[in-house]
Amino acid sequence: xxxxxxxxxxxxxxxxxxxxxxxxxxxxxxxxxxxxxxxxxxxxxxxxxxxxxxxxxxxxxxxxxxxxxxxxxxxxxxxxxxxxxxxxxxxxxxxxxxxxxxxxxxxxxxxxxxxx
Amino acid sequence: xxxxxxxxxxxxxxxxxxxxxxxxxxxxxxxxxxxxxxxxxxxxxxxxxxxxxxxxxxxxxxxxxxxxxxxxxxxxxxxxxxxxxxxxxxxxxxxxxxxxxxxxxxxxxxxxxx
Numbered sequence: 001x002x003x004x005x006x007x008x009x010x011x012x013x014x015x016x017x018x019x020x021x022x023x024x025x026x027x028x029x030x031x032x033x034x035x036x037x038x039x040x041x042x043x044x045x046x047x048x049x050x051x052x053x054x055x056x057x058x059x060x061x062x063x064x065x066x067x068x069x070x071x072x073x074x075x076x077x078x079x080x081x082x083x084x085x086x087x088x089x090x091x092x093x094x095x096x097x098x099x100x101x102x103x104x105x106x107x108x109x110x111x112x113x114x115x116x
Numbered sequence: 117x118x119x120x121x122x123x124x125x126x127x128x129x130x131x132x133x134x135x136x137x138x139x140x141x142x143x144x145x146x147x148x149x150x151x152x153x154x155x156x157x158x159x160x161x162x163x164x165x166x167x168x169x170x171x172x173x174x175x176x177x178x179x180x181x182x183x184x185x186x187x188x189x190x191x192x193x194x195x196x197x198x199x200x201x202x203x204x205x206x207x208x209x210x211x212x213x214x215x216x217x218x219x220x221x222x223x224x225x226x227x228x229x230x
Contacts, residue, residue, distance in 0.1 A: 009156070035218060045206065045221040091158060103174070104149070104208075104219055106158035 002027040004094050006107035013082050014115050021077040021110045023092030029053075032096040034068065034075045035104070039089040048090075051075065082114045118142050122207050122222035129197040129229045137192040137225050139207030146212035148190035149174075149219065150182060152203040159206060165190055167212070197229045 003026040013019045025034065036048040049059065051068050059066045063080045079086055092107045120141045129135055141148065146167045151159040161174030165184040179201060181193045190209075194201060204226050208219040 004158075006158075037221075043204070043224050047218045047220070050218050103161060103164060104159075106151075106160070108156055108158040 002029075002032075002094050002096055002105045004092050004105055004107035006092055006110050008110045009108070010111045010113070012113045012115060015084060016081050018078060018080050019082050019112065019114075021079075021090050021092075021112065023075045023077065023107060025073050025075065025092070025094045027094060027096050029096040032094060035093040035095065036066070036075075036077050037091045037093060039091065039109070041088070045091070048077075079112075082112075084114050084116050087112060087114045120207055120209055120220050120222040122205075122225050125223065125225060127225060127227050129194075129227065131198060131229060133197050134193065134195050135197065136194075137205055137207070137227075138189070139191065139222060140189045141207075141209040141220070142188065143209060143211075143220065144187070145209035145220075146187070147210045148184065149208040149210075150180075150190070150192045151206045151208065152176065152201075153206060153224070154203050162192065162205075194227075197227075199229045201227065202229045203227060 005024045032053045034051045038046040038048055056068050065078045067076045089109045089111050091109045093104045095104050123138045149164040150162040153159045160176050162176055162180050163174055163182040165171045168187045171182050171184055183191045204224045206224050207222040210219040211217040
């Protein structure tokens with residue numbers, strides 16, 4: 001069965017610091033997708049990125065970057081020069097082809113607090 | 117752009133009462149999902165519907181039933197609410213199994229069972 005582990009329950013940084021959120025996953029499938037979602041204090045879930053298992057290139061989007069390493073089953077998320085607006089719960093999720101639909105398995109989330 | 121719409125946003129129930137959470141999407145998606153979110157546990161799948169006319173159990177289906185009314189709508193019913201069902205419920209939809217797209221989530225329903 002698939003599993004996603006986010007070992008960091010809470011992280012607190014001062015504004016402008018860089019911060020990395022860890023995500024480790026388990027799956028038996030060779031084809032799968034990894035996601036990051038952001039949940040700000042308002043409660044909605046905001047999609048950040050999707051990565052398929054055949055694409056190990058790292059990705060950068062503004063202050064956000066993602067490091068996908070199949071060898072260690074990790075998909076880590078780095079925020080550069082953090083801002084107060086980055087304060088949120090961040091979820092890593094895995095989607096594989098088990099079952100008849102693409103199911104998302106979520107990690108337990110990391111609460112990031114960016115202090116001014 | 118409405119996306120995924122859930123109603124109600126908040127609800128308080130007494131133990132033993134029943135209610136139905138409604139969800140509708142306007143993106144012509146095939147697959148729809150119900151998740152619950154509890155502190156420290158992330159989101160857990162309750163039920164999903166791969167396509168109109170089909171439903172399947174997820175990780176935590178006990179105490180719930182679902183209906184895929186049509187392609188747009190997927191409802192979640194609590195027949196006899198229990199305090200353990202106090203949670204935030206999210207409905208989501210995605211294009212389907214092979215399209216490789218992300219799931220889109222509703223705003224959530226905060227349910228309290230007293």
